[in-house]
Amino acid sequence: MMRPDRGTGLALRYVAAVAVTLLFLFPVYWLFMISFKTPEEIFASPPVWWPKSLQLANYAVLFKDGDVVTIWNSVVIASVSTAAAMIIGTMCAYSIARFRTGGNFFTDWLLSNRMVPPIVIVFPVFLLYVKVGLVDSYLGLILLYTAFNLPYVVWMMRGYIQDIPLELEESALVDGCTRWQVFLRVVLPMARSGFFATAVFTFVFAWNEFIFALVLTRAEVTTFPVQVTHYFGGQSNFWAKIAAMSALGTIPIFIAVTLLQRYLVRGISLGAVKG
Amino acid sequence: MGRLSIEGVHKHYGKVHALKGVDLDIAEGEFCVFVGPSGCGKSTLLRCIAGLEEIDEGRVRIDGEAVEGLRPRDRNVAMVFQNYALYPYLSVFENIAFGLRARKVPDAEVRARVGRAAAMLGLETFLDRKPRELSGGQRQRVAIGRAVVRDARLFLFDEPLSNLDAQLRDGMRAEIKRLHQEIGKTTVYVTHDQIEAMTLADRIVLLRDGRIEQQGAPLDLFERPETRFVAGFLGSPQMNFIPCRAEGGALRFSCGRSLPLSRPAPEGRDLLFGVRPEHFSRPGEGDPRPRLDVEIDLVQPTGARTYAQFRLGGVEATAELPAHAVERPGARIALAADMARAHLFDAATGRAIRD
Ligand SMILES: Nc1ncnc2c1ncn2[C@@H]1O[C@H](COP(=O)(O)OP(=O)(O)OP(=O)(O)O)[C@@H](O)[C@H]1O
Ligand SMILES: [Mg+2]
Numbered sequence: 001m002m003r004p005d006r007g008t009g010l011a012l013r014y015v016a017a018v019a020v021t022l023l024f025l026f027p028v029y030w031l032f033m034i035s036f037k038t039p040e041e042i043f044a045s046p047p048v049w050w051p052k053s054l055q056l057a058n059y060a061v062l063f064k065d066g067d068v069v070t071i072w073n074s075v076v077i078a079s080v081s082t083a084a085a086m087i088i089g090t091m092c093a094y095s096i097a098r099f100r101t102g103g104n105f106f107t108d109w110l111l112s113n114r115m116v117p118p119i120v121i122v123f124p125v126f127l128l129y130v131k132v133g134l135v136d137s138y139l140g141l142i143l144l145y146t147a148f149n150l151p152y153v154v155w156m157m158r159g160y161i162q163d164i165p166l167e168l169e170e171s172a173l174v175d176g177c178t179r180w181q182v183f184l185r186v187v188l189p190m191a192r193s194g195f196f197a198t199a200v201f202t203f204v205f206a207w208n209e210f211i212f213a214l215v216l217t218r219a220e221v222t223t224f225p226v227q228v229t230h231y232f233g234g235q236s237n238f239w240a241k242i243a244a245m246s247a248l249g250t251i252p253i254f255i256a257v258t259l260l261q262r263y264l265v266r267g268i269s270l271g272a273v274k275g
Numbered sequence: 276m277g278r279l280s281i282e283g284v285h286k287h288y289g290k291v292h293a294l295k296g297v298d299l300d301i302a303e304g305e306f307c308v309f310v311g312p313s314g315c316g317k318s319t320l321l322r323c324i325a326g327l328e329e330i331d332e333g334r335v336r337i338d339g340e341a342v343e344g345l346r347p348r349d350r351n352v353a354m355v356f357q358n359y360a361l362y363p364y365l366s367v368f369e370n371i372a373f374g375l376r377a378r379k380v381p382d383a384e385v386r387a388r389v390g391r392a393a394a395m396l397g398l399e400t401f402l403d404r405k406p407r408e409l410s411g412g413q414r415q416r417v418a419i420g421r422a423v424v425r426d427a428r429l430f431l432f433d434e435p436l437s438n439l440d441a442q443l444r445d446g447m448r449a450e451i452k453r454l455h456q457e458i459g460k461t462t463v464y465v466t467h468d469q470i471e472a473m474t475l476a477d478r479i480v481l482l483r484d485g486r487i488e489q490q491g492a493p494l495d496l497f498e499r500p501e502t503r504f505v506a507g508f509l510g511s512p513q514m515n516f517i518p519c520r521a522e523g524g525a526l527r528f529s530c531g532r533s534l535p536l537s538r539p540a541p542e543g544r545d546l547l548f549g550v551r552p553e554h555f556s557r558p559g560e561g562d563p564r565p566r567l568d569v570e571i572d573l574v575q576p577t578g579a580r581t582y583a584q585f586r587l588g589g590v591e592a593t594a595e596l597p598a599h600a601v602e603r604p605g606a607r608i609a610l611a612a613d614m615a616r617a618h619l620f621d622a623a624t625g626r627a628i629r630d
Binding site for chain 1: 325326327346347348352353354356357358360362363364373374377378421425431
C-alpha cells in the first residue's frame with residue numbers, strides 16, 4: 001500500500017465496498033418488500049419503494065393453506081443430510097488424509113462424482129426409487145443429498161485435515177489417546193472452521209436442490225424450492241406468495257450463516273490459501 | 276522403573292533403510308542423548324521407542340516387557356516434540372491435563388497433578404492462557420509440563436530446544452537438566468547440538484547412517500573417539516585431521532614437516548593425525564616439546580580465544596590460542612602439539628589406532 005494517499009485509498013475502498021454491498025443486497029430488499037405489499041402496490045408504476053403498511057396477509061395465506069410445511073420438509077431433509085454427510089465425510093477424509101485409504105485414485109474418483117450433471121441420473125434414480133418405494137419420502141431425499149454432498153465434504157475436509165500438524169496427533173497418541181479420541185479431541189477442534197464452512201455449503205446445496213426434489217416428491221415431502229414453483233401461473237396474486245415463501249426460505253440460511261459467521265470467514269479463506 | 280533395552284532394531288521407509296540394526300541398553304534414571312548428523316535416524320529411533328513407528332525387525336523392551344506390538348498409549352511413555360505440539364484451542368491448564376483427561380483421571384487428581392507440574396516449571400500464572408499468548412520458552416515449558424504431569428516410564432524429547440533462540444536455549448537446557456535431577460526419570464533426548472549432548476547426557480549415543488557409531492559417557496567419547504567420525508563430530512571448532520605416515524618413530528607430513536611419535540604406530544599406511552585446535556599451544560623458552568614452524572594465514576579472534584589457521588600436510592589446520600597470541604595473518608610462529616592427547620586414525624577405514 002502506498003503511504004501518501006492512504007486516506008484517499010481507504011475512502012475509495014469503502015465507497016466501492018458499500019456500492020457492491022448495496023448491489024447485492026438490493027434483490028433481497030426487493031424480495032422482502034414485495035412480500036409485504038398489497039397486490040396493487042406490487043404492480044404499481046412507478047414502483048413502490050416502501051409499502052404503506054407492512055401487512056402480513058401474504059404470509060398469513062401461506063400458513064392458512066399449510067404451504068409453510070414445505071419449509072419444515074426442507075429443514076428436516078437439509079439438516080439430516082448435512083449432518084450425515086459431515087459425519088461420514090469427515091471420518092472418510094481423516095482416513096484418506098492420514099492413512100492414504102484407497103490411494104491417489106480414490107480421492108480423484110470421489111471428486112469426479114461431483115462432475116456428473118444431476119439431470120443425467122434423475123430418471124434412473126426415479127425408476128430405482130419407484131422400485132424400492134423411496135419416492136416422496138424423507139429418507140429418499142436425505143439419502144440422495146447425502147450421497148451428493150459426500151464427495152464435496154471428503155474433498156474439503158481432507159484439505160483441512162492435512163493442514164493439521166501431524167505432531168499434534170502424535171503427541172495425543174503418546175499421551176494416551178486412541179485413534180478415535182484423537183479424531184474427536186484433536187482433529188475436529190483443529191478443523192472446526194473448515195468443518196462449519198463445509199457444513200454451511202452442504203446445507204445450502206441441500207436447501208436449494210430442485211431437480212431431484214421436483215421429480216422424487218409428490219405431495220408428502222414437497223420441499224420449499226419446489227413449492228415456490230407451484231405458484232407460477234397460478235392466481236393473480238402469485239407474486240405475493242412467491243415473495244413471501246422465498247422470504248421465509250431465506251431465513252434458515254440467514255440464521256445458519258449468522259451463527260457460524262466467525263468460522264465461515266476463516267474456513268473459506270483457509271481453503272483459499274490451500275488451493 | 277524405566278529400563279529400556281533395544282535389540283537389533285531395523286526400520287525401513289520404503290526403500291530408505293533408516294535403522295540398520297541398533298542395539299542399546301539404557302539404565303533406570305539415565306539421561307541418554309542421541310546425537311548425529313541430520314538424517315542419521317535419531318528421530319526414527321525415538322519414534323520407534325514411542326510406538327509412533329513400527330519396527331521391521333528386532334525388539335524394544337521397557338522394563339523387560341516387549342512393547343513392539345503395543346500402541347503408543349499402552350507403552351506409557353511421554354514425549355516432547357520439537358514444535359511443542361500444544362493444542363491452540365485449549366488453555367495451558369487443559370494442555371497440561373490433556374494426557375490425564377485422555378486416561379480419564381478424576382478431576383481432583385488432575386487439578387493436583389497439573390498444579391504440581393505447573394509449580395515445578397513456573398507456569399502457575401499462565402494456566403488460564405491460550406498457547407498463542409505465551410513466548411516460545413513458555414510454550415516449551417508447557418510441553419514439558421505435559422510430559423511431567425504423567426506418571427510415564429520414559430521421557431522422550433525430540434529436539435525440544437531447536438526452535439528457541441540461543442539465550443533461551445541455554446536457560447531451558449539447564450532447566451531440563453535440573454528437572455531430570457529432581458524427577459530422576461529415564462530420559463532419551465534427541466538433538467543435533469553437540470553442546471546440548473555434552474552438557475545433558477549421562478551417556479551419548481552417536482548415530483551415523485542408521486547405526487550406532489559409538490556410545491559412552493560424554494567425556495569418554497570426546498577423549499577416546501573410536502572413529503574419525505566421532506572425533507570430528509564432537510568438539511568445536513572441529514578436530515584437525517592431517518594426512519601423514521609413520522616412519523621411524525615420527526609422523527611425516529606431505530609438506531616435509533614431522534613430529535616425533537609418543538607411542539608406536541603402524542608404518543607404511545596412510546594415517547590421519549587428529550589433534551584438537553585447543554591442543555596446539557605456543558611453546559615457551561626451553562619447552563622440551565617438539566615444535567612446528569608454521570605461517571598463519573587466517574586469524575579469527577572470538578574474544579577470550581583466537582583461532583589461527585595455517586597449512587600443514589596439504590590441508591588447512593586450526594589452532595586455538597590465547598586472545599593476543601597472533602595479531603595478523605602472515606605471522607610465522609612456532610606451535611607445539613600435545614601429542615599425548617592427539618589421535619591417529621587409519622585414513623582408509625577411519626578407525627582410531629590405539630596401541
Ligand atoms: N516418514 C518417512 N518417510 C520416508 N523416509 C523417512 C521418513 N522419516 C524419516 N525418513 C528417512 O529416514 C532417515 C532418518 O530420518 P530421521 O528423521 O530419523 O533423521 P534425524 O536423525 O532425526 O534427522 P534430523 O536431525 O534432521 O531430525 C532419513 O534418511 C529420512 O529421510
Ligand atoms: Mg529428527
